[in-house]
Amino acid sequence: MTTAVTAVHTSRADTGPLIEGATGKWEVIVGMEVHAQVLSKAKLFSGASAEFGADPNEHVSFVDAAMPGMLPVINKYCVEQAVKTGLGLKAAINHRSIFDRKNYFYPDLPAGYQISQYKHPVVGEGVVIVDLPGGKSISVGIERLHLEQDAGKSLHDQHPDQSFVDLNRAGVALMEIVSRPDLRSSEEAAAYLKKLRAILRYLGTCDGNMEEGSMRADVNVSVRKPGEPLGTRCEIKNVNSMRFVAQAVDYEARRQIDVIEGGGKINQETRLFDSKKGETRSMRSKEEAHDYRYFPDPDLLPLELEDAWVQRIKGSLPELPDDKKDRFMRDYGLSLYDAGVLISERESADFFEAVAKGRDAKLAANWVINELFGRLNKEDKSIGESPVSAEAMGAIVSLISDGTISGKIAKDVFEIAWSEGGDPAAIVEKRGLKQVTDMGAIEAAVDEVIAANPQKVEQAKAKPTLAGWFVGQVMKATGGKANPQAVNDLVKKKLGV
Amino acid sequence: MSVDKNTVKRVARLARIALPEERLAPMADELNAILKWVEQLNEVDTSKVEPMTSVVKVSLKMRDDVVTDGERAGDVVKNAPLGEDNYFAVPKVVE
Amino acid sequence: MSDLTSLTIADAREGLRKKSFSARELTEAHIKAVEKARALNCFVTETPEIALKGAEEADKRIAAGSARALEGIPLGIKDLFCTKGVLTTAGSHILDGFQPPYESTVTRNLFDAGVVMLGKLNMDEFAMGSSNETSYHKPVINPWRRKGSNTPLVPGGSSGGSAASVAGRLVLGATGTDTGGSIRQPAAVTGIVGIKPTYGRCSRWGIVAFASSLDQAGPMARTVRDCAILMKTMASHDPMDSTSVDLPVPDYEAAMTGDIKGLKVGIPKEYRIDGMPPEIEELWQKGIQWLKDAGATMVDVSLPHTKYALPAYYIVAPAEASSNLARYDGVRFGLRVPGKDIISMYENTRAAGFGREVQRRVLIGTYVLSAGYYDAYYLKAQKLRTLIARDFEDAYKKCDVLLTPATPGPAFGIAEKTDDPIAMYLNDVFTVTVNLAGLPGISVPAGLNREGLPLGLQLIGKAFDEATLFRVGEVLEKAAGPLPRPTPWWEV
Ligand SMILES: [Mg+2]
């Protein structure tokens, strides 16, 4: 729900990628309000479970059902999670904040008001750095973060002329994170959401599960000719994946450009994203002009945070994606790209670090990114579901580093470890995959190949690049186990090239 | 500030109370009488006064994050005028 | 044992302990009195079976020597308190058939102490009223009548059923709630004692909310001591109410030493309002003299923002009420009136379910919170509250307690004031400041006027200093002497 009270302004000075219209180029301006469900056991103001998935109205207390005389009592952990998130967004923590009632009638809002924070949110201004493909990065301003209650769910398809109301979600704690309109394209919007999600997941304050609705984005889109003031925005509700965010922005920007270029005017309105059609459409139920009549909730006192408590939370913050990325580049010598890929999920970064510990970090990064992530992607598995443990992956890297196996053999070992499991060292041992480092044996194999191909020898002497053919033959003859470098050196020496 | 019939209509709509046409004007009169009376507060200069946010001078108490409630849908829906399978039922809402 | 219904709670407690009578006898006497007094319309719901069951348990415990603080004491409960499994209507049509699956903290405290519930008491709808005439269940009639007149009088409100049932000897005591005077004002005009504790002293959990920042539960009984006894049990720190205060509850009875020598009593000059009847002024002067005679000193104090209290209240209370009453939408409990769609279902339900006064206040509250008006009304009123609270703080630098009249006049006739809302609101002119500042206030009967109707004096205390109110209240009570019992004209 739109709650921004401060004047909206963008902190971006540069012009984003432009969209071609009939009357010239257009710039799209995007800001987001992300509702992130606080990872907690119980609800924000009641002791009912916040867990997803239960029979109708089972995770509901009398408070959540707004029975007469019921009163809210705040969950301290939810406040802590909001503060933690604020700190992770490098934002100002407001030591005094106020819970307000936002009044409107809707069947899934039992009290007839949502407890939210209006003029005095718990978290003030912050920033999120978003890395874009191609090495560019942008700063997205965070306007505020406030705590509020989730609403229940209305089911419209169970009965011909009734909607069914389930209050299991009602009262679950949400953090509404409002960005400035600092995003300039669908890619940027999706990248911002991805980065925000990573930060929340690093912090452990939200699981970021968009399918279950733990993270939902309302996307504010407007268009303008570059350099002109901000245009009228539309708020698109219910955008539940990175892909949909990108789709919604692209569709909405194009729609608005078409409307304006067709001589029309954009009305500030709430629109719904239809993920099946990839379209946005006006929301009928929100047509009525709202007047939320915010006022401080008299059932709650101002939320006052002690600085020592905030400092304690600050001291307990985990390393966040940006810091981790810098450290990976600095300590492991990784490229920006590799570091960026590895830190995108905390679990991936942890996995990599376990693999890299005491080993060749760049080699480790290569194997984790190319072999492991490639394979996980292909099989649509998360890092947590990887059949190859970090320990096993590390063992493979060690086997390559100490020359026990070649990179090529290592791929076979990885394949075996992936499909059958087992300790890579034992696999190498058992299957006799160890690299041949006995120079006598390699020399014999080289001699044999040279002796068998006198013509090729002559050709190679004239054209030294053909030495590679001999190396290949030797490798074949040794079942790939010969040390390729040693074979290469020996072949060149014997051929005299 | 004076309230007219249209304002009463709008406010009644916001408050979700059906007011028949013939009650709009009398209600406007009643509200105006009350509003005129409360506007005597304007005699007081409050420009340097903080609004009261809580009568009790204590800090907000907080609970621990423990599940202590729920799992009694039967009680929750027991008083509902209409419902099915522990859902509340309302006239169909169109979005 | 001739008249068990005329006992005080203190006497009944003693008699039960000494086994002079049984809890069953005590309860049956009251059930009979309730049945005979239906003309007063005090009860929305009578619960004799629950009462008898409670009495039986009480007798068992008394016999076993394990009697609790209020073992076997029959009380009435204002219908604003949610009582588990017992119809709770808040005096409104919109809560038709509502049986809470939970017990309010205050009533739980009472029942856990052995209280026997005789039933649920009538009240102004959602506690919005000063005469009990806004109740969906029809007005309560005051047991008192003017000398030589049969004109039915109001019992005050909103806790009118509580006040009338205590005054009429139908119950030994009752619970009330006070948002702008709803305990003290009816107590005064029915000749009983009622105290509104400091905001935060009694839990609001399970009490149907009217205006959350003002609502406070308290006891109503025939003596100051009885109120002290009930209060000790009703008050508690409740972790389920964020505004409930974690302070020990003193032994109020022990605080009633009768000694007020050296006590400084503030007399706020602003309570001498225009058009105040001479009998009220006389009453006030009598009170001053009684306290002087007992050794207290009078101090003139000023509460300069007093005249703004009532208008500020009629912004804050309706604003909070408009939001608190949004939950009565026909979805989860109570009345539902069908409509062609969800919005008209809401509108029809709330139009049929809320009475006129409630509708008026919900509309006022909605208006003053709506876009563009918040600062002019709600914010302004909350600033006035700060000033009103500051007035009291300043006054308490000079005195320990304040003495004022409780009401601007005695009980008036049914339907005498229903046409003019503001005239009705003025009944709370002396009581409402206390709610705005969150302070405790007690109303003590101070005698009868020339027409033979009771009048009360109010003592206002420092925050959480109810003990002083009981101590001084008892001195006033003694000086005023006992009121006669209203003639039981209603008995059938
Ligand atoms: Mg919003």
Ligand SMILES: [Zn+2]
């Ligand atoms: Zn929101």
